[in-house]
Amino acid sequence: xxxxxxNNIPIxxxxxxxxxxxxxxxxxxxxxxxPSVREFSxxxxxxxxxxxxxxxxxxxxxxxxxxxxNGKYVTNDINLIDKLKDEYAxxxxxxxxxxxxxxxxxxxxxxxxxxxIND
Amino acid sequence: MKLLEVKNLCKIFDDKExxxxxxxxxxxxxxxxxxxxxxxxKSTLIKLINDLLTPTKGEILINGNKIGVETKKxxxxxxxxxxxxxxxxxxxxxxYFEDFYDNFDADKAxxxxxxxDLNIEQKxxxxxxxxxxxxxxxxxxxxxxxxxxxxxxxxxxDPATRDYxxxxxxxxxxxxxxxxxxxxxxxxxxxxxxxxIFIDKGKIILQSDADKLRNKEKSSIDEIFRxxxxx
Numbered sequence: 001x002x003x004x005x006x007n008n009i010p011i012x013x014x015x016x017x018x019x020x021x022x023x024x025x026x027x028x029x030x031x032x033x034x035p036s037v038r039e040f041s042x043x044x045x046x047x048x049x050x051x052x053x054x055x056x057x058x059x060x061x062x063x064x065x066x067x068x069x070n071g072k073y074v075t076n077d078i079n080l081i082d083k084l085k086d087e088y089a090x091x092x093x094x095x096x097x098x099x100x101x102x103x104x105x106x107x108x109x110x111x112x113x114x115x116x117i118n119d
Numbered sequence: 120m121k122l123l124e125v126k127n128l129c130k131i132f133d134d135k136e137x138x139x140x141x142x143x144x145x146x147x148x149x150x151x152x153x154x155x156x157x158x159x160x161k162s163t164l165i166k167l168i169n170d171l172l173t174p175t176k177g178e179i180l181i182n183g184n185k186i187g188v189e190t191k192k193x194x195x196x197x198x199x200x201x202x203x204x205x206x207x208x209x210x211x212x213x214x215y216f217e218d219f220y221d222n223f224d225a226d227k228a229x230x231x232x233x234x235x236d237l238n239i240e241q242k243x244x245x246x247x248x249x250x251x252x253x254x255x256x257x258x259x260x261x262x263x264x265x266x267x268x269x270x271x272x273x274x275x276x277d278p279a280t281r282d283y284x285x286x287x288x289x290x291x292x293x294x295x296x297x298x299x300x301x302x303x304x305x306x307x308x309x310x311x312x313x314x315x316i317f318i319d320k321g322k323i324i325l326q327s328d329a330d331k332l333r334n335k336e337k338s339s340i341d342e343i344f345r346x347x348x349x350x
Contacts, residue, residue, distance in 0.1 A: 005310050007339035010330035042290055045282075047150055047311050050330070 003044050015044055015054035023063055023074060024085045034064060034072045120183050122147050122266060122297050123168070128177035130163055130321075137163045139321045141177070147265075148294050150311055152329070152340070153301040155318035156348055161301040162199055164318070165270050168299075169196045181266065192222070195264035197255060199271050205244040209237065209254055216258055228261035231291070235283065248275040256284055260291040267298040273307055281307050306341040315340055319348060 005014050022028050034055075035043075041051040055072060058064045063080060066072050075081070100110040121144040128141040138160050145151055155161045166172045168179055170186045181190040203212055209232065216223045232239055235253050243251060252275055259267060269288070273281050281304075289311055292298050302308055309315075309329065317325040324347070325332075329340060336343050 007306060007309055007341060008333065008337065010333045011310050012330055045286060045289065045311075047289065047313055048294065049149065049313050053330070 005046075011046055012050045012053040012057070015046055015050060016057050018044065019054055019058055020063075020084060020088065023058075023081055024088055028074050030074055030078050030081065031076045032074045033070075034074065036071065121145065121180075122182060123299075124180040124183075125164075125168075126178050126180070128164075128167065128179065129175045130160075130167060130172065131175045137321050138167070141321075141323055143316060143323055143326055145266075145297050145299065145314075147297055149313040150288070150292070150298045150300065152305070152308060152312040152315045153299055153318060154303070154305055154315055154340070154344055155301075156303060159318045160321045161318055162270055165196075165268055165299070165301055168268060169194060192220075193265040195259045195262040195267045197259040197267075197269040197272055199274070201251060201255060203243055203255070206242065208240055208242050210239040212243070212254070212258065213239065216261075220262055222263040223258075224261050224263060227291075228257055231257045231261065231287065235287075249277060249280050252276050253280065253284065253287075256287060260287055263293075265296050267292060267296060269298065269300045271302055272300060273302060273304050278307070285311055305344055306339065309340040312340070317344065317347065 003018060005011055028034060034040075037048050037051050037055065040055070041048040044051065055064065059066065059072070062077070063075055063084065064072050065075060096114075097107060097110055100106075100113070105113070123145040125141050125143050128138055129136070130138040141164065153161050153164070163172065167174055168186070170191060179186045181193060184190055207215070213225050213228055216228070217225045229239065232254070235257065237250060237254060237257075243254070246254065252272070256269070256272055259269065267288075272284055272288070276284065285308065288298060288300070300308060300312070312329045315325070315327060315329050315332065316323055332340065332343060
């Protein structure tokens with residue numbers, strides 16, 4: 001995966017978004033041990049302090065936790081991850097409808113378009 | 120104790136004030152961007168930190184010690200221009216650095232050079248500008264220093280190589296060390312910076328956490344810089 005960052009937005013917030021997607025999509029599963037700050041910062045190609053800040057933010061949201069001296073782990077509470085997924089899905093859906101509204105299409109029409117897409 | 124402390128620093132050349140009452144400090148474990156236009160005083164400040172110039176007034180402390188022989192051991196400096204003898208081969212320069220610096224890790228340098236596809240048998244005079252810059256950066260980052268001072272490390276290289284160089288900087292500084300990067304190529308480098316220092320006409324006009332500044336101004340460091348220094 002190629003990580004791109006928009007310099008207009010704090011970098012740690014963008015790293016945080018990538019991390020949320022990792023958690024939602026199960027790249028890191030409940031209870032799983034996370035790579036070190038160092039490894040993460042090499043992957044994202046960001047400053048370790050920025051990575052640390054993003055992880056601290058995840059921790060304050062209880063999505064990950066630190067086991068003393070042992071590193072960081074994904075929460076064991078699947079409900080938290082599900083809730084995150086739900087919120088994320090709503091955000092994506094809203095932005096789809098907003099985009100459709102800009103070109104003059106209402107909700108019902110927008111849904112028809114969605115149903116017409118085969119993947 | 121701060122890693123680097125600059126107090127009331129002034130530098131005057133021929134009645135011209137190049138640096139005026141500079142005060143700042145840098146803790147361990149940070150990457151700092153020293154940003155300013157050409158002629159703002161960046162290189163003068165860097166030369167003072169490296170004891171290549173003497174302050175007119177004020178002082179510079181590294182780990183609490185005044186600049187001198189001891190502080191040179193813990194600062195790894197990438198100058199703006201090369202000082203290496205171009206007749207040397209890369210491996211000769213490695214030997215030279217190994218003799219010269221106690222904290223130079225030759226194995227690390229060789230590994231990094233290999234990663235960057237550089238041949239240690241090659242003569243410096245046969246290398247392109249970008250290749251030379253990579254070699255020099257590798258040499259500088261292969262020292263086990265407390266403070267890395269990089270003066271315009273991206274100057275002569277293409278964007279792909281810039282990414283390489285940023286990666287090399289990121290993956291090779293240890294968490295107790297700090298890096299000062301002076302540049303005017305802000306957009307290429309800003310994502311790896313913890314803090315920025317804006318310098319203009321010999322004065323520090325801003326020092327801030329990079330993400331806090333982005334958040335406050337709702338724009339990139341590059342954009343903020345351009346706005347502030349609009350001609």
